[in-house]
Amino acid sequence: MGDQVHAALLSEPDLKELESEAEEYFNNKEFEKAVEKYGSILAGRGSENVTTLLKRAECYMNLKLYQNAHSDAKHALRMEPKNLDVIIMCGQACIELLLFEEALNYFQDGLKIDAKNKTITTSLKTLHQKIVKDFTIKGRVEEQTYNALKFCSQDPYPGDSDTLNQEYEILSSKYHIPGEEKILAYNQQEAAWHATQAFRIRGKSLSQAIAECSIAVSKDPTNIVYRQLRGDMWLEKDESLKALSDFWAIPKGQRSYDVWKVGGTILRTIDLPISAEFWFRKATKLSPPNDEEAATLFQQVRVERLYGPLTSDFPVKVEFRQFGRGLYAKEDIKEGDLAFVDSPVVKAQVIRSNHEITACNHCARSLLTAAEYFGDMLKDMKSDERELVDRYWPNVTPIYCEDCKKVKYCSDDCRLEAYDLYHQIICPKKNPASIEIYDLIDNDGWGYRADGSRGEIWAGHYSILILSNIWASIIVEAKRLMFKDGLSTPTTEHWARAKAPYRRFIAYGTTSVTKRMPDMLPVFQRVFKQCGDGVSFDVTAEEFNGRYYQATCNLQEFSARTTPYHIFMTNLSMDERMRGLKMVKYLEKASPYASFCGMFPLHACLNHSCCNNVEIRDGDCSDRPGVHVVAKKFIKAGEELFTTYIDSKLRRNLRRAWLYKSFNFWCLCPRCKFEGDDSNVCTNCNVEAEEDKQFPGCSKCKRAWYCSVKCQKDSWKRGHKAICNYGHSDVAGSILPVPWVDNKYI
Numbered sequence: 131m132g133d134q135v136h137a138a139l140l141s142e143p144d145l146k147e148l149e150s151e152a153e154e155y156f157n158n159k160e161f162e163k164a165v166e167k168y169g170s171i172l173a174g175r176g177s178e179n180v181t182t183l184l185k186r187a188e189c190y191m192n193l194k195l196y197q198n199a200h201s202d203a204k205h206a207l208r209m210e211p212k213n214l215d216v217i218i219m220c221g222q223a224c225i226e227l228l229l230f231e232e233a234l235n236y237f238q239d240g241l242k243i244d245a246k247n248k249t250i251t252t253s254l255k256t257l258h259q260k261i262v263k264d265f266t267i268k269g270r271v272e273e274q275t276y277n278a279l280k281f282c283s284q285d286p287y288p289g290d291s292d293t294l295n296q297e298y299e300i301l302s303s304k305y306h307i308p309g310e311e312k313i314l315a316y317n318q319q320e321a322a323w324h325a326t327q328a329f330r331i332r333g334k335s336l337s338q339a340i341a342e343c344s345i346a347v348s349k350d351p352t353n354i355v356y357r358q359l360r361g362d363m364w365l366e367k368d369e370s371l372k373a374l375s376d377f378w379a380i381p382k383g384q385r386s387y388d389v390w391k392v393g394g395t396i397l398r399t400i401d402l403p404i405s406a407e408f409w410f411r412k413a414t415k416l417s418p419p420n421d422e423e424a425a426t427l428f429q430q431v432r433v434e435r436l437y438g439p440l441t442s443d444f445p446v447k448v449e450f451r452q453f454g455r456g457l458y459a460k461e462d463i464k465e466g467d468l469a470f471v472d473s474p475v476v477k478a479q480v481i482r483s484n485h486e487i488t489a490c491n492h493c494a495r496s497l498l499t500a501a502e503y504f505g506d507m508l509k510d511m512k513s514d515e516r517e518l519v520d521r522y523w524p525n526v527t528p529i530y531c532e533d534c535k536k537v538k539y540c541s542d543d544c545r546l547e548a549y550d551l552y553h554q555i556i557c558p559k560k561n562p563a564s565i566e567i568y569d570l571i572d573n574d575g576w577g578y579r580a581d582g583s584r585g586e587i588w589a590g591h592y593s594i595l596i597l598s599n600i601w602a603s604i605i606v607e608a609k610r611l612m613f614k615d616g617l618s619t620p621t622t623e624h625w626a627r628a629k630a631p632y633r634r635f636i637a638y639g640t641t642s643v644t645k646r647m648p649d650m651l652p653v654f655q656r657v658f659k660q661c662g663d664g665v666s667f668d669v670t671a672e673e674f675n676g677r678y679y680q681a682t683c684n685l686q687e688f689s690a691r692t693t694p695y696h697i698f699m700t701n702l703s704m705d706e707r708m709r710g711l712k713m714v715k716y717l718e719k720a721s722p723y724a725s726f727c728g729m730f731p732l733h734a735c736l737n738h739s740c741c742n743n744v745e746i747r748d749g750d751c752s753d754r755p756g757v758h759v760v761a762k763k764f765i766k767a768g769e770e771l772f773t774t775y776i777d778s779k780l781r782r783n784l785r786r787a788w789l790y791k792s793f794n795f796w797c798l799c800p801r802c803k804f805e806g807d808d809s810n811v812c813t814n815c816n817v818e819a820e821e822d823k824q825f826p827g828c829s830k831c832k833r834a835w836y837c838s839v840k841c842q843k844d845s846w847k848r849g850h851k852a853i854c855n856y857g858h859s860d861v862a863g864s865i866l867p868v869p870w871v872d873n874k875y876i
């Protein structure tokens with residue numbers, strides 16, 4: 131990288147000369163030399179220049195240095211967001227970097243400017259082919275390999291051991307477990323005789339067998355065979371607590387897989403979840419190969435205890451089943467009814483929105499100004515029109531952090547709450563190193579690298595504040611616990627407790643983030659090194675990778691439903707002299723929204739289906755912007771709620787490739803089962819058409835092809851009928867792209 135920060139500025143003639151040299155190298159395909167020259171031009175000019183950045187990006191593409199090309203193009207885009215050449219370059223670099231979603235976003239933006247642009251259409255085709263090719267082969271091999279259990283740990287939560295002791299106390303005082311055995315004269319031989327009797331008569335008279343076995347136990351109380359036998363018989367008799375008492379008496383090291391599993395199940399029914407988890411954890415360790423029952427039971431108990439309190443007010447519950455956690459209807463939910471609402475545990479304004487619309491950095495309320503809405507029109511308004519704006523546009527003056535004067539809020543309440551919960555750690559006034567974070571936000575992720583060159587430091591598609599706020603909130607909580615315990619350093623337990631709220635979010639990602647953005651980790655390490663009161667938080671590469679993908683897998687875009695524009699409209703409509711009418715010409719544009727991304731604990735449990743039955747909408751939750759999850763169709767009690775992670779209008783193979791790449795699963799929803807990929811293969815029986823021939827398609831949806839009428843009828847009956855022409859959802863609110871081009875599927 132040639133554009134050193136401290137390079138001296140060059141005169142215009144010198145720059146001209148460099149430009150012609152660079153051009154010559156470029157034309158002669160000597161790209162390395164051209165890169166050097168373009169670097170000198172950028173440094174010598176003292177300011178970035180779109181043409182030069184674009185040229186250098188082109189050189190990088192030719193040199194297969196795609197990350198550099200991407201970074202230059204993105205930077206140029208910041209300066210000229212509507213420049214088509216720049217947009218295309220961004221998209222093409224993304225394709226090479228396998229950042230398919232991002233590529234698609236760029237091409238989508240490009241098509242909004244020029245819907246018929248040939249380069250974009252061709253690039254979209256390339257993108258399509260690349261995705262599908264990449265995944266067709268993998269798909270066949272890995273179709274069956276997804277296993278939700280692999281993603282879920284069985285680590286105890288901090289504080290679990292205290293709760294476990296409390297549960298043991300309940301067991302003892304309420305259920306009298308472990309029970310006390312009446313000891314008869316110890317006699318092994320007699321005990322064996324009674325036990326044999328019990329075995330013999332078990333099938334005929336269970337009660338008598340239990341009585342015989344009880345004599346055996348009382349004559350030889352440490353014999354685990356008799357204990358297990360009697361426990362099993364109590365179970366048969368539906369006396370589960372008595373069974374548990376017998377299982378409890380078997381020393382831990384001698385309890386079998388079945389004993390641990392059954393014991394866990396009993397503990398679950400009497401609502402002692404931590405003990406149940408303990409027993410299922412032990413059973414999992416002793417599980418026979420390929421037996422996942424105990425591991426699944428463990429996760430079911432864990433999910434009940436973690437999510438039960440969150441869903442008590444809603445007609446839904448979280449359960450652990452084949453796709454891991456999922457949301458299920460507790461009762462019938464009618465089309466259009468609210469399934470649940472959710473608040474983000476962490477949020478930050480989306481990078482592009484951050485530059486355009488003012489919003490409260492804590493609660494996400496819009497602080498859209500009249501200038502942001504009306505733009506240049508404000509200057510052209512007549513004085514009486516302007517007077518209406520001044521009078522009716524609500525007061526949106528932001529309240530700044532009193533210390534750093536950098537972060538904006540809608541109210542003192544938000545300012546104070548943000549400070550208490552996380553801002554105190556990343557307030558540049560209190561923690562000067564944190565200014566790097568805000569500089570990167572202001573410059574779209576660009577900054578100075580360790581070698582002094584300027585380039586892209588943060589390349590994530592969401593705001594750095596998501597990760598910064600997570601860590602800051604963890605540190606605040608760990609410090610609080612530390613002070614509470616009168617210590618000067620947080621203990622391991624304090625850190626674990628502070629991190630606990632984020633354990634709810636799954637993380638999946640294959641590439642190393644620290645490799646993709648090597649300059650970012652040191653920034654985070656500098657920022658969180660000194661967090662006040664002598665506390666330091668080490669952002670390791672593993673921590674960065676894990677949190678990065680946690681956010682990637684779970685973020686949802688949302689915004690405040692009501693903006694100052696809506697309040698203005700309401701105020702205007704109440705004007706007694708009907709002066710609102712003269713404003714109509716200025717009010718054609720819909721309100722822009724301040725977009726935020728957030729991690730929502732319940733929403734993050736929604737699994738995907740290409741025929742989703744719920745939709746995510748913006749809506750308030752506890753009087754603050756959040757999400758509302760609404761039934762798209764009637765959902766019967768017991769049915770799973772599915773959202774869509776992608777644009778469901780996409781073709782089957784493309785949908786599945788996106789989902790595999792971004793979320794690591796092959797979708798097996800009814801649409802994926804009863805739609806085909808192309809007309810060369812029968813969607814029903816998979817027979818291939820003869821060379822150069824194609825099977826006729828379903829005339830309604832044109833997404834399934836059949837070799838015969840029989841196959842068509844068969845498929846229709848088995849499932850195609852239910853999904854043919856399934857209504858699509860608008861996924862504009864999701865962070866995933868909407869790859870819908872010119873009313874055609876790409």
Ligand SMILES: C[S@@+](CC[C@H](N)C(=O)[O-])C[C@H]1O[C@@H](n2cnc3c(N)ncnc32)[C@H](O)[C@@H]1O
Binds near residue numbers: 455636738792799
């Ligand atoms: C946002 S989470 C949804 C909740 C998740 N099941 C859990 O246990 O936390 C997204 C992850 O859920 C799983 N998932 C979602 N929909 C799925 C589906 N249709 N088939 C298989 N796995 C799915 C994938 O592992 C995906 O990465």
